[in-house]
Amino acid sequence: MGQVLSTEQVPPRDRVAYWHEVICSTFIKLDVAQTGGGMFRGMVRNHQIGPIQATRILTDPMTAERSRRHLRSAEEDVCLLALQLRGRTVGRQDGRQAVLEPGDLALFDSTRPYLVDFQGRQFDHLVLQFPRAALRERGIEANDATAHRIAVDSVIGRLVSPFLINATRVADTASAETGQRLAGMALDLVATALAPLTGLDRPPSSPGEELLRRVQLYMQLHLSDPCLSPPKVAAAHNISLRQLHRLFSREGTTFGRWLREERLRRCYDDLGSPLLAGRSIAEIGARWGLPDAPGLSRAFRARYGMSPRERRSAAVSAGSAAQP
Template sequence: MDVVTFAKVPVDERFAFWREMSAKMWMPLDAHCEPGTESAFQAQVALNGLGPVQATVLTAPSLTIRRTPRLIRRSDPETLFVTCTVRGHAIGEQADRQAELRVGDLMLRDSSHPYLTRFGSTDPAGGQVLSLQFPRSSLPLPERGLRELSALRIRGDRGIGALASQYLLQLVRRLGEFSPDEAMRVSTLTLDVLTAALAGALDANSAVPPGSRRRALLAQIHAFVQANLGDAQLTPAAIAAAHHISVSYLHQLFRDEEHTVAGWIRERRLERCRRDLAEPWLAARTITAIAARWGFTNLQHFSQAFRGAYGLSPRQYRQQCAAVRLPAVREDRSDPPARPVDLAIEWSRPSPD
C-alpha cells in the first residue's frame, strides 16, 4: 500500500497540487476546502488495490468534492463507490437525495451521475473516509435498485449495515498487511459484504446469489469476532444471536471453512496475546492482564493453550522476544501501516513493487 503525502510540496501550492493529482488518482473531480484554509491544507491518501476493488483512505481537515456533468463528459470510468466514514462526519448528495453520515455509516455513489461529497472533523487529525471503487458489474444487484441506493445513508449501528461497517473499519486498519494472493481473496469478501449490505438496504436479499450471501455472512462474523475478542462471553450462541442465525448454522459455516467456531476464536486470541507479549511497550503488563485483555479468564488454561500453539510458555516466549529484541507491531494503531510516498517526487516514478 502507498501513502501519498505533500511534505515536500510548497505550502501555498499544496491544495492546487491536490486538485491536480486527485484527477489522476480517481477521475476528474472539482475539490474545494474551507475559504481561507488553502495555505494550511493538509491531506493524506492511502491507496491499495484489492483485485477489482480500489481502496482509498483519505484524511483531511475538511474537503468538498464535486463530480459535475462537464467532468463526467470529460471522462467516466463507469464505476460505483461505497464510502464509509472512519472519523468525523460526511454529507453526500446524488440523484436529488442527501445523506448525512456518522462514523461507520455507508453510502453508495455512481461515477456516471453528478454528486457532491463533503467531509470533515473537529478532530485535529482531520476527518477520514474509506472509499471503495469497483466496476458496476461486480455487484449482482439490479441496476434500478442501485439507482435507488445512490446517496442513501446505510446506518452503521444497526442490522446488516452494522456488520458491514465493522468489517470495513477493520479493513481500514489492515489494508497494508495483505499479500497479493490475500488481496484477491479480500476483494471477493469485500464485494460479498457490500452486496449483502446493499441488498439489505433494498430489502432485496433474494437478489443476492446464495454463495455471495454465505461468504458475506462469514466475513461479517469474522469481523464481529475480531472486534469482540476481549469479551470473555464471546460464545457461539452470542455470535449466532448477533447475526440472527442458529447456532447449528454457525457451526456449519465454520465446518465448511475447516475450523470450529471455538477453535477459530482461540487462534485469534492466542495471536493477539503473542503480539502483546512481544511488545516492548507492554513489558510492564502482567501475563495475566494480557490474557484477560483477549478473553482468557483462566491463566492455567491460557498457558496450556499458548504452549500448545507456539511450543513455549507465555513467560518463555516473552523472555525470548526481549533477548533478541524482536520488533513488534502495535495492535492499537488506528492508521493502517503503509509505505509513505512524497507525492511531488514519487508520483511519476513506477512503483518498486
C-alpha cells in the same frame, strides 16, 4: 503501508491545486475546493484489495463535486463506497442526501453528478472504489442505492464497516490470492448492505427479511466450509430448522439451492481471475466448499452452460485479446 501522497512538502500556495491533482488521479475527475480557512493539509494512502482500490483520506474541510462537465468526457464506470472514520460528510446524488457520522457508509456512482462535503477539523475517510459491474453481477443497480446512509448501529452496518476496515489493514501484507478472496467477500457484504435500498418504495424490512440477510451473510462468510449445513446455520442463529427453511421458501428458493448458487458464482469468478491461474480447478472448488471435482463440473455446466475448464479458457482468451 500502501502508496502515500501528501501536501506536507508542497508550498502552502500550491497545496489546493496539488490536492486537486491527487484526488483526480486517485479517484475520478472531480472539482475540489477548500471550505475552511488557513493552510490546507491533506493525505491519501492507497491500498489494493483484488479489484478494489481502498483509499484512506485525511484532509481539512473541503468539497468534491462530480459535475455534468466531467461526465461528457468520462470513461470511468465505477462506484465509490464511503466509510466515515472521523468528522462528518454530507453527500448528495440522485436527489438524495446522506449525512455520515463515524462508522456510517454511503455509495456514490461515477456515471452521474454528485457532491460530497467533508466537514470537521479532523476529517478521516475510507473510500472503496470498484467497477460498477461488480454490483450489477450481485443484483444491485447502483442508481437505486446512491446517497443512502447505512448506519453503523444497524445490524448490517455492524457487520460491514469493521470488515472493510480490517480488510484494508491487511491488504498490503496479504497474498494476491487472499486479496482476491477478501475482495469477493467485501463486495458480497456491500451488495447485501445495499439490497434493501434498491426498492425505493419498499416498506421497511420485516423481522423475517432482516433475519434472512443475517443468515445469508453468515453463509457467505463460511462458504469454504464443506460441512456448512442447515443444522449448523440454524444453531448459529438460535432458530429452528423449520424456521430456517421457511426464510428461504419465502424468497422462492431453498437453503441448498441458494448455497450452491453462491459457491458456483465464487468458482466462476475465481476461474476468470488471472491471479488464480496457477490454482487447479479442484483446488478452486475446494476453497469454496465444493471438494468433489466431478460434482463441481456437473453443477457448473448445468448453471453456466460450460465446464469449469471452458470458463477458464474463455477468460484467458479474453485477457489475451485485451492486451495491446
